[in-house]
Amino acid sequence: MSFVIEKKLKNVMTLYYLMKLDKKIPTDHEFIRKRQGKKVHELMVSAYKIPFYRERFDQCHLTPDDFHSAEDLQKFPVLTRADLRAWMQKEYDAHPEMHERWNVLSTSGSSGTPLKFLQTQRESACVDANWIRVLMYAGYHPLRGKLFSFETSHKHVDAKKGDSIIQKFGLMRRRVVSEKNCVGEGIRDILNEVNAYEPDVLCFRRNCLVRMALYAQRHNMKVHKPKIYVPVSEMVDDMTRKVLAETFGDGLMDAYGSSETGSCIIQVPGADLYYINSDTHVVNIYDEDMQLADEGKVVITTLFKKDFPIINYEIGDRASSVTLDGVRYIKTIKGRVNDLVRHEHGDETSALELMKIPNGIVGIAQFRYIQESYHDMRIQLVKDPGNDAHTKEEIEAFFREKMEALLGDEFQLHFDWMDIIPPDENGKMRCFACKMQ
Template sequence: MENYFQPEIECASREQILAWQNERLVKTVRHVYKNVPYYRNLMEQKGVTPDDIHSVDDLHKLPFLTKDDLREAYPYGLLAMPLRDCVRIQSTSGTTGRRVVAFYTQHDIDLWDECCARAIVAAGGTKDDVVHVCYGYGLFTGGPGLNGGSHKVGSLTLPMSSGNTERQIQFMCDLGSTILCCTPSYAAYLGETIKEKGLKDKIKPKAGIFGAEAWSEEMRQDIQELLGIKAYDIYGLTEISGPGVSFECSAQTGMHINEDHFIAEIIDPNTGEVLPDGEKGELVFTSITKEAFPLIRYRTRDICVLTREKCSCGRTHVKMSKPMGRSDDMLIVKGVNVFPSQIETVLINKGYPANYQIIVTRENNSDKLEVQVEMVPEMFSDTMSQVAVKEKELVDALKSMLGIYAKVTLVAPKTIARSEGKAVRIIDQRNLY
């Protein structure tokens, strides 16, 4: 039997959903035009005013926002409410070191929590569950999002945060966690560790809500077997709110987008032209209920497909496929966004050539990031300790830029292929998509 957190919304008629979207889009565009000079400029450049926007059919008239806009407008340029009305900031890494910051009013936090609550209930969560959240807490939206959702459902919430696997497993055993929330790779790692320790009989999870990184169907099967659970995907991004923009239901064939809060479009990433449902392209979101940080036509760079076929779960909101790739060069490693340009900045600052290669692998369900860097005479010394000091400086600088450890491999000059066209900077051996 399917459970819903808000059945009247989640199973609303298409007409009802469209009516909400029309009304809320018009309102949001007016709000943004009035309060965000940055976006008003973009609209003026395109020759469009709020009077041109009457319904979702007019959405295509509005200009796009990209991560570059967020960077340029950092930190307050896209804020649509006075700071005194905001209660929270979350953040994600951006390109070349500048972070993306998103602001929330209490209303915005409530609707975000609501979206996560829908995901938890869709995974079978109730007041009787123990929701074990081992996404990172802090600026990262993973922990706070699922934490808030779990509170809304009324489940007992375990705010574990990430790391310390021993303690995670001990609490799973001792406190009877029933719903696990983390990245899929960490879920697989936990599963392996529990199996090695022979503790599978001591844990009793029934479901997991896994997101923040790409994972395959094969990985889902592995996790489900290892932990004896049903594994649900969840999707989101800090710019739009955080996890819970869309979530999987019992059908496990795509994620329902919370269309009462977010309008989804699929566009051709090269031309910006809107594509019909069922076609593969870049996912674009417009948030229509947020107060502090409403983004209009925000290009996610995630490539996926939307489907409106009737879902066996009874929900009527559009479904998106798992992301099938990116329209930019961003990598997600250990759930963290990594841009090659960030690595390039560090190398140049440290006096290394900008010819490098990034190799991402997954060993024992854990992502490994390696950066191959060409040696330069200035970094070389006849003593190993001197070379090691330089190498460590580079490793530390990368860690501080990316937020995660990257192994540095020094290679001989001119050994990294100079390509004649687009440089092959990234070798992703994880086969995620």
């Protein structure tokens, strides 16, 4: 099939895959286990035909018959970002005739170096269908609903074109704006547009939604409360939830995933646990010995990607989980494994404990740690305009106490109180950054 035809059929393929996916979160655990196990086996049968994965099977003396459940994937080697990068480059170099038919996508680079990866039109349609049904979990209707979101690097929309014919009839309505405008007084323009459009779903990066919420609170702006709002691309902590709820209401939906895997761990508004999209993904948790555990490293397998499968992908985040009747649910997502505090004698420790400190005191809307040297830690803070329970001096004293308990007197703390903490160049905002080489 030619590239032109594939592109034209992509929307049809998206609809086809959407029809096959769950629209509501299933509750029958036996059904979930059996279906997921069947899909794991089908994936491994397909992967066995791919030289990259066939070599991995052979190294471990395994065949597809060894894989019939999510837990069986523990037998298979973990896929690192370096492994994926090398494989993608090898495929791209070996098949120049396919370049115009593949989508070459890239991650934001928030974990270090951006990763370029390949995706066929079929896989792209699956990713789109998966995202639509994720929104449907919380009640979004893809035909009648209205979506207000940011323009991504993968999908640009010409604002001058206006609504399509279908959208003018009230179907598949969406409004897309650039997050570059979400600064200064440009935030007021976006909020005014949200109020005028009254979307059912509001979807922006977390740090952009926080900036919008803080602007509205400082300027006493009333903001339309969508049925669902989705902070994407960055981890949502308890402090962020509180700030967003004050402006946008109780409809927060936390959708975790990556550019490589699509959304796979979902917490719908009001739920205590995160559901794993069992018809499209497996998410296992491994401890430091790479054994299945309730808490540890997040390792993702995409069940729908058959052209460029992603199997046992160590994404770089940590999480805690609970298993109910053989089905894993995620309790908390704890952030990146590679956020490391560097010490003078060559040691490194995880920055995850630093992330917990702001949750122990109210009155903060945003925070970021910047390690500037072996003995200097800069802490950027934004005051919550809706909470005066603690003064800035009290908050600084709290940080000093907790930092000393964690790291002794190793660091001199430098506090910067800001109106807004700006995002990084890639549009995201990491809560810990190390400026040391």
